[in-house]
Amino acid sequence: MEQARVVVIGGGAVGVSVLYHLARKGWTDCVLLEKNELTAGSTWHAAGNCPTFGGGWGVMAMQRYSMRLYRELKDHPERPITYNVTGTLRLAHSKERMQEFERAAGMALAQGEPYELLSPAEAQDRYPFLETNDLEGVLWDAVDGDIDPASLTQALAGHARGMGAKVHRFRPATGVSRENGEWIVRTETGDIRCEYVVNAAGYYAQRVGDWFKPYGGRTVPMAVMSHQYLLTEEIPEIAAWTAETGRKLPMIRDVDSSYYLRQEKTGLNLGPYERNCRAHWVTPDDPMPDDFSFQLWADDLDRLEWYIEDAMARVPLLGTAGISKVINGPIPYTPDGLPLIGPMPGVPNAFEACVFTFGIAQAGGAGKLLADWIVEGRPEWDAWVFDPRRFTAHASDRDYTVAKAKEVYGHEYAMHFPRKHWPAGRGLKLSPVHDDLAARGAVWGCFNGWERALWFARPGDDTSLASTERWDRDGPWEARVREECLAVRDAVGVLDLCGFSRFRVAGPGVAAWLGAQITGAVPTVGRVGLGYFADDAGRIVAEMSIVRLAEEEFWLITAAAAQWHDREWIERTLPEALTLTDETAEWSTHLVTGPGSRALLGEIAEGFDPRRSWLSHQDVTIAGKAATLLRVSFAGELGWEIHSRVADTPAIWDALWAAGPGYGLRPFGMLALDSLRIEKGYRAWKQDLSTDYSVLAAGLGRFVRWDHDFLGRAALERERQQGTAKAFAALTVQAEGIDAPYMANVWSGDTLVGETTSGAYGHRTERSIALAMIRSDLALPGTALEVEIFGTRYPATVQNGAHYDPSNERQRA
Structure with missing residues (x-):
């Protein structure tokens, strides 16, 4: 039997990039299997566009790495690649x-790839055939361009071979099995035994993923979309312009009309993302073939009529030439349009690098991230937006994946406003009191499939999806959010928090095991604590509430989105003597908080001891139903979380509301909670708490106990001795009507010194607040800085501790 360290299944641009980066790290005993010729899947018909632009920090970082790698490989003497760096004009209507562009420009600058914001006239200077009369402005990305997918793929494969890795074409993998802690990858010409397997199978990824179901795997969340682009015949004016200037025209992305338009030889290439899109291979009468290598679907240009006409009005030359070719090929989509890069959920030593919508632009960065993950055990930068574990069980439902894929494809260039929750695939996970919340005016948001109230509308409030399409805070929700925050401050608020990820861990020695996993102390029986889990570099991996139920029994409670991620982090070191039970679906939670919360619970909760201190828990009975009260409040007021079995939750909810009006009880939503927690400086997972920051840099040193050993201790000890480059700070921002988004730049004079991680208006303190990571020497109270919000710099001041109740007197009351 053949032996290898890693077997990569799939020979597209992503698969060969994984192989290349593994070899570059010294892991040359690796094999790539491709059922046909390299590029036979989506790679061969890909348009090959290569933007650095991304709507989020992680996407931009991955694509930035790709472009730098491609520029490095472009002129290699033995394996050059066809890479045209033309620049791109991204149009704003x-x-x-334009605000989105300004935010992206700030992120690009922070990553070393500056953009320019142009007037329509300046854009026309760079593209003389462009009609600009109805444009607000233009974003210029100088290093955007296009690449020949085949030359890229072959070059990466050649470099990998040159370092000792193997590429086997026309050798399809047919299945996997697991023996003695190793994988056996089946092929028609013999099996390969290996330590690690990578599913890089493109639009075959779901089929390959099914092989891993007997070993804990799930259905890969994806659907396959039909994407068409058309090529024109030669256009004499373009041929003349290129001959005169010696270069190609810049690419145009008319993102509001939803298409790209670029020069192809001396003609044009038009690629729309149409709303009336189509998914393939999702019904019994349209089954996925065993092999679709180097194949396309028939043209379906009727779907593109509006987009073609719009593009001809934008660049009239487009209408002067005939169509020479139409490409209609398969592109895989996940429910959020981002690829799967990282550990295969539930399966040991198996990884995914698949379901890429923009595989050419992202292949280089994806290969780097996955090689980091396999070799180093962690990616260089936080890759949660790509982590396969971000999707849990609901995302494998076919109807859900198809609905979300069509929604994402049809809005490929859409702006993702902070309060806009997209409507497809909703209502899958509901609170046991969902209907009552709806009757009280709940406006819903989706959190890992769970429906939670964002805010509570009154009759006449605009709750339309269109009302959320704005970057500022002054939408119809703002007055209600203020009312909710002040009710929490002055009376009592109740927040339904369905969907907490919850794990019960028990057994002999569980406390000692847990103590070795977290940076701080394990709480005693009857107490509640926060536990931070670090990787070997001291970076933040997870934050969990630790509830010690008994001497050898704990609840570990964490974010809804973290369910699969955190469960696997726990399981990786869990001894056989201990048991872990995922109780996420069995329990629900209400946060009851505000100065009247003690009296309210005293009236309805039998066995309630009002003298129990902050960070304690107790068992009570409410309306004849058992519940556990945790004296904690993410809102920063006196309060308790009520944890109850799902079946018992409606009765407890009804009891709260039967007594609540006498105490001024009011429901509040996630927008109010975000405002309240930011006033307290409380961090949110994968915003303020990510593997981009160490535990110490994030200002969590009080949760580190140096008298015990834990993962990451050595790295944190070095950091403690040397000092941190960045430090956490809470900022007061002098901005009206708008708050700092995630990853807004922080400036000291003309020097970029950090970034925000959260921002909101604090209604109790009546100020705009940002949580930020800034250069550590500037994280001193009173330091004057500036925060760049959508292109405008606003004065900011470093706060001395939390903005609201820094000594926690209200929580301890």
Whole structure:
């Protein structure tokens, strides 16, 4: 039997990039299997566009790495790649789109790839055939361009071979099995035994993923979309312009109309993302073939009519030439449009690098991230937006994945406003009191499939999806959010928090095991604590509430989105003598908080001891139903979380509301909670708490106990001795009507010194607040800085501790 360290299944641009980066790290005993010729899947018909632009920090970082790698490989003497760096004009039809561009420009600058914001006239200087009369402005990305997918793939494969890795073409994998802690990958010409397997099978990824179901795997969340682009015949004016200037025209992305338009030889390439899109291979009468290598679907240009006409109005030359070719090929989509890069959920030593919508632009960065993960055990930068574990069980439902894929494809260039929750695939996970919340005016948001109230509307409030399409805070929700925050401050608020990820861990020695996993102390029986889990570099991996139920029994409670991620982090070191039970679906939670919360619970909770201190828990009975009260409040007021079995939750909810009006009880939502927690400086997972920051840099040193050993201790000890480059700070920002988004730049004079991680208006303190990571020497109270919000710099001041109740007197009351 053949032996290898890693077997990569799939020979597209992503698969060969994984192989290349593994070899570059010294892991040359690796094999790539491709059922046909390299590039036979989506790679061969890909348009090959290569933007650095991304709507989020992680996407931009991955694509930035790709472009730098491609520029490095472009002129290699033995394996050059066809890479045209033309620049791109990204068109804005509205003020909101220009704000998006301004935010992206700030992120690009922070990552070393500066953009320019142009007037329509300046854009026309760079593209003389462009009509600009209705444009608000333009974003210029100088290093955007296009690449020949085949030359890229072959070059990466050649470099990998040159370092000792193997590429086997026309050798399809047919299945896997697991023996003695190793994988056996089946092929028609013999099996390969290996330590690690990578599913890089493109639009076959779901089929390959099914092989891993007997070993803990799930259905890969994806659907396959039909994407068409058309090529024109030669256009004499373009041929003349290129001959005169010696270069190609810049690419155009008309993101509000939803298409790209670029020069192809001396013609044009038009690629729309149409709303009336189509998914393939999702019904019994349209089954996925065993092999679709180097194949396309028939043209379906009727779907593109509006987009073609719009593009001809934007660049009239497009209408002067005939169509020479139409490409209609398969592109895989996940429910959020981002690829799967990282550990295969539930399966040991198996990884995914698949379901890429923009595989050419992202292949280089994806290969780097996955090689980091396999070799180093962690990616260089936080890759949660790509982590396969971000999708849990609901995302494998076919109807859900198809609905979300069509929604994402049809809005490929859409702006993702902070309070906009997209409507497809909703209502899958509901609170046991969902209907009552709806009757009280709940406006819903989706959190890992769970429906939670964002805010509570009154009759006449605009709750339309269109009302959320703005970057500022002054939408119809803001007055209600203020009312909710002040009710929490002055009376009592109740927040339904369905969907907490919850694990019960028990057995002999569980406390000692847990103590070795977290940076701080394990709480005693009857107490509640926060536990931070670090990786070997001291970076933040997870934050969990630790509830010690008994001497050898704990609840570990964490974010809804973290369910699969955190469960696997726990399981990786869990001794056989201990048991872990995932109780996420069995329990629900209400946060009852505010100065009247003690009296309210005293009236309805039998066995309630009002003298129990902050960070304690107790068992009570409410309306004849058992519940556990945790004296904690993410809102920063006196309060308790009520944890109850799902079946018992409606009765407890009804009891709260039967007594609540006498105490001024009011429901509040996630927008109010975000405002309240930011006033307290409380961090949110994968915003303020990510593997981009160490535990010490994030200002969590009080949760580190140096008298015990834990993962990451050595790295944190070095950091403690040397000092941190960045430090956490809470900022007061002098901005009206708008708050700092995630990853807004922080400036000291003309020097970029950090980034925000959260921002909101604090209604109790009546100020705009940002949580930030800034250069450590500037994280001193009173330091004057500036925060760049959508292109405008606003004065900011470093706060001395939390903005609201820094000594926690209200929580301890």
